[in-house]
Amino acid sequence: MSVETRYQKQFSGNVADFGRVAVLYGGTSAERSVSLQSGAAILNALQEKGVNAFAIDIGEDVCQQLQQAEFDCAFIALHGMGGEDGKVQALLDLMGKPYTGSDHAASALAMNKLHTKQVWQSWGLPTPPYLTLEAELSLETVLDTLGHVFVKPVHEGSSYGVSPARSLAELEQAAAAAKQFDSTVIAEKLIHGEEYSVAVLGSTVLPPIQIKFNGGFYDFNAKYESDKTEYLCPAPLDEQDESILKAIAGKAFRTVGCKGWGRVDFMRNQSGEFFLLEVNTVPGMTSHSLVPMAAKAIGLSFGDLVLEVLAMATNG
Structure with missing residues (x-):
């Protein structure tokens, strides 16, 4: 419930x-x-x-x-x-x-997936292990250390340049694709399990959303174009798990310095542990977007939501 x-x-x-x-x-x-x-x-x-x-x-x-x-x-x-x-x-x-x-400092930090993960680690918050893909680090070492991975450009969103890699050939291809978007690329341990997203509005953490899609991973098509992606809101979690997830989301949002509104994305492994992926300081507001969905779950229409966000506007 x-x-x-x-x-x-x-x-x-x-x-x-x-x-x-x-x-x-x-x-x-x-x-x-x-x-x-x-x-x-x-x-x-x-x-x-x-x-x-x-x-x-x-x-x-x-x-x-x-x-x-x-x-x-x-x-x-x-x-x-x-x-x-x-x-x-x-x-x-x-x-x-x-x-x-969020202000310019929090926005810049949240946009950088690598630095955001480092901040979360310093606060003891759970985020998947990762390695930065650098010239002196062999791709074989990446796979030996992390196993299956997601390769991500540090400064992009909407899953641009993001792809999974389960073999050396896939990792080489994924790294090349990511580097088309950013000079800094990370390989993050692939977490097998369920995907969740948690919106934050002011000081309130909204009901979590579970994302279910058919095959592959939650890429651009699944996010914005596919009608087959399912969104369960509120997510089917028991009270204890929902409380844990919302607490992590709220702390993750605050430790990066975010304010106003945003969205925090998670994976949950098969043992039931939640792992932080990233925080979005300007979440999507399209027909497939998650923040309006979470707002609706607490009785806020899309129009009410944008007024709420606007009412929290500040100077820096």
Whole structure:
């Protein structure tokens, strides 16, 4: 039976108090297509709620775009490099504009899977063993040390450049694919078991979601395109396991310095242990996205959710 989640709403005022809101979306990262979907959904929801919102499709000239725009607050819907890595957040800080989500430092840290894992390890939080793929480290050693692995570029999301490897040939191919997205690549021990995602909204950890998909792994297609992926929300966990999972998610979110909203992803092995994979500081808000699903489980509509996120907007 799911543990009940009580949520204290942040927004109880007049939407006019938000002023003119710029929804920043698009960008130039590999996740541009997802960002366009997220931003469009957020913009539509804000406007339906009566917020004076407009969109800016962020390009290479982001400094000029923001300086020329007239807005009081920014809703960041940028995924990946250039939007989720702290750069836009730092620029908004310099401009004195409040924005949604984590500040530039937490965003930069969370975007770096390697550094995030190191922080979690320093706090004693569970995350799969890993090795950084460096020239002096043979791929044979990686397999001998970790066994089956997931190869990941350090700075990308939406499973871009991520692939499993169970043999030397697969590892060579996976490493080459990942290095197309990032110069720093890690091999993380593959955890066989169930996948979970836990959204955080303010100080509240929302009901966990279990993700079930047919074969392979939870890649871009499974996340955004497939209608065969199943999402169980709340996840079918007993109260003790749900409490453990939510506690780890909340601590993982805080130790990286995140605030506002986000999502923490997990694997659970066959012994029932949870392992942290990554934290997302600007989660997707598409028709397949998980944060709106978790919010709905506690009675928040998509429109209410975006108002809640906007109400927590801060300067840095």
